[in-house]
Amino acid sequence: MIGAGITGAACAYAAAALGAEVVLADAGLAGRATAAGAGIICPWASHVDDSAWYALASAAAREYPGLVAALAGAGLGDGSYRRVGALIVTGDADEAAAERERLLARRTAAAEIGDVEVLAARQARELFPPLRADAAAAFVGGAARVDGRLITAALVAAARRGGAEVVAGRAALASRRGRVVGAEIDGRLTEADAVVVAAGAWTAPLLAPLGVSVSVRPERGQIVHLSVGPADTSRWPVVLPVGSGHYLLAFDDSRVVAGATRETGSGFEVRVTAGGLHEVLTQALAVAPGLAAATHLETRVGLRPAGPDLRPLLGPVRGVEGLLVATGLGASGLTMGPLAGKLVAQAALGAGPDLDLAPFDPVRS
Ligand SMILES: Cc1cc2nc3c(=O)[nH]c(=O)nc-3n(C[C@H](O)[C@H](O)[C@H](O)COP(=O)(O)OP(=O)(O)OC[C@H]3O[C@@H](n4cnc5c(N)ncnc54)[C@H](O)[C@@H]3O)c2cc1C
Numbered sequence: 271m272i273g274a275g276i277t278g279a280a281c282a283y284a285a286a287a288l289g290a291e292v293v294l295a296d297a298g299l300a301g302r303a304t305a306a307g308a309g310i311i312c313p314w315a316s317h318v319d320d321s322a323w324y325a326l327a328s329a330a331a332r333e334y335p336g337l338v339a340a341l342a343g344a345g346l347g348d349g350s351y352r353r354v355g356a357l358i359v360t361g362d363a364d365e366a367a368a369e370r371e372r373l374l375a376r377r378t379a380a381a382e383i384g385d386v387e388v389l390a391a392r393q394a395r396e397l398f399p400p401l402r403a404d405a406a407a408a409f410v411g412g413a414a415r416v417d418g419r420l421i422t423a424a425l426v427a428a429a430r431r432g433g434a435e436v437v438a439g440r441a442a443l444a445s446r447r448g449r450v451v452g453a454e455i456d457g458r459l460t461e462a463d464a465v466v467v468a469a470g471a472w473t474a475p476l477l478a479p480l481g482v483s484v485s486v487r488p489e490r491g492q493i494v495h496l497s498v499g500p501a502d503t504s505r506w507p508v509v510l511p512v513g514s515g516h517y518l519l520a521f522d523d524s525r526v527v528a529g530a531t532r533e534t535g536s537g538f539e540v541r542v543t544a545g546g547l548h549e550v551l552t553q554a555l556a557v558a559p560g561l562a563a564a565t566h567l568e569t570r571v572g573l574r575p576a577g578p579d580l581r582p583l584l585g586p587v588r589g590v591e592g593l594l595v596a597t598g599l600g601a602s603g604l605t606m607g608p609l610a611g612k613l614v615a616q617a618a619l620g621a622g623p624d625l626d627l628a629p630f631d632p633v634r635s
Pocket of ligand 1: 306307439440571573603
């Protein structure tokens with residue numbers, strides 16, 4: 271397994287649980303998406319019109335509580351996962367009612383969406399006090415947040431407990447007569463029957479020496495962490511302003527996270543820019559002016575692995591025996607990563623994935 275972000279870690283955990291001998295290698299590259307991701311799990315609010323994407327994302331959201339319970343039960347923590355709900359902030363009550371109808375229609379096939387109601391601005395502010403005074407909203411009870419770093423560390427620890435060897439180092443694919451036979455990790459060959467490349471935004475250059483071309487590129491995201499201490503933010507909902515890619519969410523330690531830029535064409539430049547910071551803070555303060563006095567803690571930068579379209583790239587690479595890919599999760603990888611990793615582990619081990627991977631062919635253009 272190459273890459274121990276949320277996708278590779280989940281894949282290693284699942285493969286070890288299926289009885290495979292697993293080696294998980296990671297180079298700890300700056301800009302890994304999992305270390306910067308916000309952690310919103312609410313695919314049902316998305317306006318994305320792609321049924322395969324939605325099927326995967328909603329199945330992944332449904333599986334999260336079970337995964338978290340298993341990790342917590344094993345003493346590995348809950349990854350700060352919590353169903354805090356989400357406020358879909360709209361221009362007016364009519365728009366909020368339309369959002370509610372859309373969510374209720376989806377709830378017939380996804381009971382985990384939970385309570386859905388229209389809230390007046392005053393009610394919305396009771397849940398998220400810094401909100402602007404006129405923010406009508408639709409509330410989705412089933413929405414959750416998770417800390418990408420913590421849940422991934424728990425998955426790696428669980429994989430290790432299942433027998434996986436975790437190695438720090440930069441990996442390259444090793445092949446013989448057109449077949450992948452393992453990986454060289456910092457120059458040392460580790461042989462394997464199958465290699466899963468879950469190297470996020472760095473996947474394409476890893477595959478290129480084999481003549482395999484995948485359409486995955488880095489999409490930079492800058493995301494700001496603020497402190498509103500000593501406020502108790504542990505139950506504050508996610509805030510999703512409708513029609514905007516920006517959002518707010520909170521964690522237990524009086525921390526509010528404001529995200530994020532979506533910079534296609536950023537390349538691998540991992541840095542905070544004046545324009546990025548300005549964009550994120552302007553959008554955050556427009557929806558939640560009460561954050562103006564918050565303390566700036568840090569700005570994280572991550573490179574989302576963006577595919578040719580919204581669908582991830584999952585499964586075997588046609589024409590190259592022993593090679594599988596698990597990437598392209600874009601802006602939804604903290605939601606989909608655990609299930610995506612598991613599905614590719616099942617495919618690698620011939621276990622018949624729980625979900626059809628045909629729509630996610632890694633070498634589609
Ligand atoms: C600002 C921001 C906000 C986001 N918010 C959300 C959100 O709210 N909800 C959501 O669902 N998703 C969100 N995402 C998306 C999510 O974070 C990503 O889709 C997900 O983390 C991708 O995980 P990954 O494991 O595929 O890739 P990564 O986390 O990038 O992991 C790839 C790993 O591969 C390693 N690697 C690469 N090349 C090599 C090599 N040659 N050898 C060894 N190791 C290698 C790297 O070191 C890295 O650890 C957000 C992303 C960003 C940037």
